[in-house]
Each structure stands twice: as structure tokens, then as C-alpha cells.
Amino acid sequence: MSPNDRISNGPDSVPYTEGSFGSNKRLAVRETILSDRNVLDCTVYRPDEDPEVDADDLGDAKILFTGEFKVPEDWDQETRDDFFGDMDPSLFSTARIESEAEPGTPGFFTPEPGDLVAAMPGAGIVEMFYVYDYCENETGRHYVLVREVDPTL
Numbered sequence: 001m002s003p004n005d006r007i008s009n010g011p012d013s014v015p016y017t018e019g020s021f022g023s024n025k026r027l028a029v030r031e032t033i034l035s036d037r038n039v040l041d042c043t044v045y046r047p048d049e050d051p052e053v054d055a056d057d058l059g060d061a062k063i064l065f066t067g068e069f070k071v072p073e074d075w076d077q078e079t080r081d082d083f084f085g086d087m088d089p090s091l092f093s094t095a096r097i098e099s100e101a102e103p104g105t106p107g108f109f110t111p112e113p114g115d116l117v118a119a120m121p122g123a124g125i126v127e128m129f130y131v132y133d134y135c136e137n138e139t140g141r142h143y144v145l146v147r148e149v150d151p152t153l
Contacts, residue, residue: 029139033098039064044097044109045116055116058109063119064096069144091147092132096140110141117145 033039042063045055069092071080084092097117101107111117115131133144 023138025138026140030098030103033064033096034062034100036064040119040121042097042117042119044099044111045118046112047114047116058099058111058115059107060100061109061111061117062098062100063117066094066096066142068092069094087146091149093129093145093147095129095143095145097143098140111143 039062042061044058044061046058047055069089071083071089075083097111099107099109101109111131111134113131113133117129117131119127119129121127128148129145130148131143132146134141135144136142
């Protein structure tokens with residue numbers, strides 16, 4: 001069972017495809033996220049399976065952090081331990097991410113678990129996040145991210 005199976009396969013789960021942007025509700029949510037005053041610029045990368053090859057730059061996006069990841073109430077300790085592994089739960093957060101490219105255009109992309117997000121909060125600072133999981137409904141994907149900590153700091 002992948003982490004994604006635990007939080008995204010609920011009754012509200014819907015396919016998140018280029019076609020899902022046909023609904024007015026989905027488009028309205030996308031525009032709300034892109035225009036939110038708290039949104040940050042980011043770039044999304046997809047690592048190659050070959051560690052010798054650089055990650056693919058998927059493109060620019062906007063990220064809206066929505067808070068810390070809260071464990072669902074119905075998770076027992078074993079499920080929690082399995083989800084977090086040896087990672088510090090305080091590094092987990094939730095966010096919405098929208099590609100800056102318009103749906104249906106060649107530059108449009110949808111982040112997936114395993115992708116990397118370079119968020120730019122300002123002043124030349126770049127914070128890296130790992131897309132760990134997501135849940136999905138008719139308004140789009142709600143991502144679970146893990147902040148990468150620089151071990152040299």
C-alpha cells in the first residue's frame with residue numbers, strides 16, 4: 001500500500017486530468033489559487049530514474065501552502081508509523097500547486113508523488129519540498145509535501 005492509497009482513495013476522489021478542467025468549479029478554484037495574495041512562485045522537477053541524469057524541469061507553478069499535515073483521526077499508530085517512516089512529522093505540510101501553463105497546452109503539468117518543488121518565498125531564498133502524497137476531489141489536488149532539510153545547516 002502506498003501512502004497515496006491511505007489519503008486519496010476516498011469517495012470524493014476523481015480523476016485529475018486535463019479534461020477535469022472542463023468544470024467551471026475546477027477552473028474557478030484554479031484561478032483562485034493562482035491569484036491568491038499568499039501564493040508563492042515555484043518550479044517543479046521530476047527526478048529521472050537514472051541517478052546520473054538531472055531531473056526534468058516540468059515548469060513554473062504557483063504554490064499555496066495550506067498548513068501543517070494533520071493525521072486523519074482514524075489512523076492507528078501502525079499506519080502513522082508507516083506513513084511517516086523515519087521522517088520528522090513536523091516537516092510535513094499541505095499545499096495546492098497549479099501549473100502556470102494553461103490546461104491543455106504543451107507546458108501544462110500536474111505534480112505527482114516523487115516530484116520536487118523549489119518554492120521561492122522571496123529575498124533570493126529557495127526552499128525545497130518533496131511531493132509525498134495527495135488527496136483529490138472535484139476542486140483538484142491537495143498535496144502533502146515534505147520540506148527538505150539541508151544537513152549542512
